[in-house]
Amino acid sequence: MATITISAFNWVPDFARGQVRDLVVRWALEEIQQPYQVHLLNAGAVRPTEYLAWQPFDQVPAYRDETGELFESGAILLHLAQDRELLLPSDPAPRMQATSWLFAALNSIEPILRPITLMPLFNGDKEWCSPAVASMLPMAEKRLELLSNALGEKEWLAGQFTIADIMMVYVLRSFGGELINDFGNLLAYRARGIARPAFSRALQAQYDDFTGEPPHGD
Amino acid sequence: MATITISAFNWVPDFARGQVRDLVVRWALEEIQQPYQVHLLNAGAVRPTEYLAWQPFDQVPAYRDETGELFESGAILLHLAQDRELLLPSDPAPRMQATSWLFAALNSIEPILRPITLMPLFNGDKEWCSPAVASMLPMAEKRLELLSNALGEKEWLAGQFTIADIMMVYVLRSFGGELINDFGNLLAYRARGIARPAFSRALQAQYDDFTGEPPHGD
Incomplete structure (x- = not known):
């Protein structure tokens, strides 16, 4: 799992900041201190059609590593936790x-x-x-x-x-x-x-990625 | 997984018959032709307190085999599908x-x-x-x-x-x-x-287990 990419938004309305669902995936990745790349999208703009092949519901997060692609935060957590005793006991x-x-x-x-x-x-x-x-x-x-x-x-x-x-x-x-x-x-x-601490780092990382502009220049 | 027990209701109101969530677990078990036992409860009666240790939300299905206990139909399906190519590809x-x-x-x-x-x-x-x-x-x-x-x-x-x-x-x-x-x-x-066919057998099995009496003799 050396190269991990997740999708996230570079802009969401204020009420959603710190709540967007990539937070749980970032949190798990921070717990195991696993670096990752972020594929940024704008929540206020139409996403490219090809994104639907990665995330059929046009949401975030989607996930990709060398073994394949995932969507749904629960599925991503479960995948990250395989063989990671820190996230899921093996017994x-x-x-x-x-x-x-x-x-x-x-x-x-x-x-x-x-x-x-x-x-x-x-x-x-x-x-x-x-x-x-x-x-x-x-x-x-x-x-x-x-x-x-x-x-x-x-x-x-x-x-x-x-x-x-x-x-x-x-x-x-x-x-x-x-x-x-x-x-x-x-x-x-x-x-x-x-x-x-891993939660705080994940939250900060989500905020740090809000670098985009609101839709229609609102 | 030789001995599998799931919980189910022996009585539910008419509108819920054929919809209760043990249906998905029965369906998966029928697909792999895996026999199972049923621990029957009455949806209209108070369940014994000890059932909450097996199913914390007082619902069905709960699941037990030699390796441990599960609740939540999604978790049970995933467990049954491990090493069962018929239910989940191994690639x-x-x-x-x-x-x-x-x-x-x-x-x-x-x-x-x-x-x-x-x-x-x-x-x-x-x-x-x-x-x-x-x-x-x-x-x-x-x-x-x-x-x-x-x-x-x-x-x-x-x-x-x-x-x-x-x-x-x-x-x-x-x-x-x-x-x-x-x-x-x-x-x-x-x-x-x-x-x-496995769906039909699962549905029939759920109906066949509705052998209980309605609450308060309604």
Whole structure:
């Protein structure tokens, strides 16, 4: 994996800065101190058609190394973690737990939290927004309660720090908002993740790449 | 993997029958003709507390074999596909594509479609429901268009039938509804998946396990 390239944006609106999904891939790469190149795109401009062959949903990050290409941050984390004990234990049982939690962050937690965060952001002025969001809160609170119970007093989800924690901390930070405040151990867990030096380096690297111009000269 | 146990429900409401998520795991197991045992639970009753140690979100399926335990259908599919060329190619490049598509089904397609299907089911009588759902349609249609373009004339997403197709066909079947109708190749793709004998056997097996009583004798 000597030459790794990921895609990222050189411009996004202010609210998205520090939240764009290449952050989790940069974080994993920083944890293993693996250098990488960045293929920069502008979120406000039409991307070249050939980019869709690399990232079919026209998003970031996409990933490439000598062995092949990937899209989807979860798939990229899993690939980076192969044979990297620092990101994923090699013993089968804890490895299975960590893999389960990686998918849980992406399919059991993020989809429940994301609309609660994004709907007010894009439709907060609409009358229907508030009751629609309110209808989603009970399931989100229940899900977070179960996550909180599963984490308990543990430092990380699967015995050691793994890619599952990278993804779960990202999801809680970007989509958890005030919903997390009821759960002291989730707050502390998120803070523990964000306090890792590799996270800070990844965040800085994402910001450093915002060198582009807004679309239409806005 | 001689002894495999998955969890499933012995009773769910009518609208959920044939949709419960153990379907994708049963489908993968049927594709490789791997026998399994089922640990049955009742969706309408409180599950024993110890079940949460196996499935932290109190859902199905959970999975167990000699090497360890898993939850999250995506993690279970990936585990079953290790060293099974029938479910996931061993060559790195196509394997990376299939893994990307597995995550795409779970994190780029399902979360966009799920609220559009479920919100009317649970809140269809509320005034806010219709405009809230309408606000989510443009992104869903765009995402499906990109999926349709990526699939193109291909039979399966990653060169051969893989676990990515199991998950994507499940997602399109359970959450795609009428949104798929605009995309002929997605309709044909979903039909191709559902037409596989292993899918039919998995569906029948889920129905055959609905042997329980509804809660409170309803």
